[in-house]
């Protein structure tokens with residue numbers, strides 16, 4: 383099944399965290415990048431990047447881990463969705479996700495996870511990214527992008 | 538095809554979901570001795586604490602069995618398996634035929650055989666019934682409870698009782714979470730528990746339980762000390778439920794032995810979850826890793842294989858998470874080399890006493906074998922993956938806890954290699970012969986990465 387995935391093109395990302403802020407505002411009504419489900423750790427000077435964002439894995443470890451059963455893989459859309467209302471904040475999913483894509487809302491004791499803004503056409507983070515570094519594309523196309531080139535080398 | 542599953546929990550649900558992905562027509566029967574729709578076992582701790590009501594304990598929605606076309610036989614214990622006749626006998630002597638059988642009977646606590654163990658108020662903490670029982674007892678009776686056993690379940694029981702407003706004493710023989718944490722980690726967890734108001738009695742064993750009119754009144758320790766209490770929760774001696782398979786020809790060690798398709802000695806009989814002894818990735822030997830994620834994953838893999846798809850299971854690692862107050866504790870794989878049989882482990886730690894942070898990595902042969910993250914979870918998910926894949930990490934040993942750019946670079950390369958379908962394994966000879974030489978002062982560099990650096994002239998000229 384074609385599964386779209388958000389990813390950041392390192393050559394364009396400046397590590398500004400506007401995406402995380404937008405995510406937090408859209409989903410929680412506050413501008414707090416720590417509540418955003420996306421976090422691109424990017425440092426052009428040190429030349430590293432690490433994309434803490436949900437891949438909506440084909441065989442998601444977080445679904446195995448969630449003992450409440452509130453993370454499910456939607457068969458139709460392929461999205462891995464999280465039900466905030468049932469989550470008890472046990473952080474099993476935080477431990478399970480290899481990409482650090484699940485964040486913790488410590489105050490409310492619930493996990494924060496990307497739903498690709500399924501009530502919108504395009505996720506807010508993709509929309510607000512000022513350099514156009516964030517893309518929503520088919521998973522198959524992701525490796526073909528210069529996804530992993532050293533950020534200092536031009537696209 | 539007739540699939541029969543004994544047990545109705547994490548592994549069973551995983552199996553049903555996988556079977557239905559491959560085979561929509563076959564009959565699936567679940568046998569469970571608990572009379573409830575499938576519920577989440579770890580949640581009973583949250584239920585006891587009063588965090589969630591019993592309407593929120595379900596692990597799958599109420600229509601799960603119908604949706605998956607499962608015939609659920611609940612409230613009956615399976616008493617015997619006839620492996621050659623391919624039948625499972627229930628407690629009411631009814632026989633159920635199977636073509637493929639999955640045993641996921643989980644584990645249970647055996648109460649020690651001491652005086653007073655049958656008194657009212659003495660219970661285990663394993664099932665929903667236990668949680669209801671403790672809740673009832675604590676409502677009417679004493680405001681003080683003793684939890685016997687400092688393992689994971691004991692801790693969860695103590696925490697929940699405390700949150701429910703009951704005074705709790707935790708009786709621990711050696712140290713808290715001995716199996717999943719090292720001594721320093723245990724010490725930190727103990728101090729955190731004490732800060733939560735849980736009393737810890739260390740180094741003593743339970744000798745006798747005193748009663749009054751059939752109800753618990755207190756316990757006597759092996760040094761003669763008496764602790765008054767109205768509830769005793771026994772959380773020691775967790776063992777897999779092997780009754781069904783002992784002396785049937787199914788090979789067992791500590792749990793049921795399975796191959797990488799989770800088949801037991803009989804190729805049409807599978808085992809998964811807390812009863813199965815699977816390949817433990819960091820240890821490289823058979824081991825029971827009794828956790829929810831492992832149970833669900835193993836159930837899923839077993840389900841695929843039962844339905845005829847050949848899906849190998851890669852192996853399990855121990856993974857535990859517990860939050861004490863606001864401090865999260867994650868333990869992965871081998872955390873305490875001192876208690877392992879082999880030698881040659883290497884450790885790296887990072888501690889910050891003020892902030893209750895303790896992180897530890899355990900390496901062997903340049904591979905990650907285990908980790909502890911307390912207070913600061915860091916990149917625990919990525920570390921779990923490095924353990925699971927047994928990637929050679931010699932080159933980034935020093936970078937993982939400091940989370941510096943070499944770690945990110947390594948993870949990025951690893952992922953790229955994965956996407957291209959090859960795996961990068963740093964040759965061991967490379968790591969040992971060309972040790973990575975630092976061109977800068979690593980300690981101060983790390984500080985700067987974390988914006989913590991105090992810019993002293995000395996630091997700059999280095």
Ligand SMILES: Cc1cc2nc3c(=O)[nH]c(=O)nc-3n(C[C@H](O)[C@H](O)[C@H](O)COP(=O)(O)OP(=O)(O)OC[C@H]3O[C@@H](n4cnc5c(N)ncnc54)[C@H](O)[C@@H]3O)c2cc1C
Nearest residue numbers: 544546547548570578579615642643810811827828829832
């Ligand atoms: C209080 C508590 C808290 C926990 N918290 C966590 C946590 O936070 N994270 C985590 O990873 N793990 C946790 N665990 C462990 C986790 O619950 C287990 O690893 C998991 O439930 C294993 O699932 P399973 O399917 O293998 O077996 P189980 O969940 O043990 O289920 C086995 C089922 O089979 C039934 N059964 C047994 N014998 C028979 C028979 N002869 N006939 C019919 N039915 C039978 C049993 O009644 C039971 O319902 C916790 C456990 C407890 C008790």
Ligand code: SF4
Nearest residue numbers: 436437439442444479
């Ligand atoms: S949260 Fe992590 S494990 Fe779960 S689907 Fe997203 S990337 Fe995969």
Ligand code: SF4
Nearest residue numbers: 448469470472473475
């Ligand atoms: S934190 Fe929430 S979503 Fe994550 S495993 Fe626990 S209950 Fe499930």
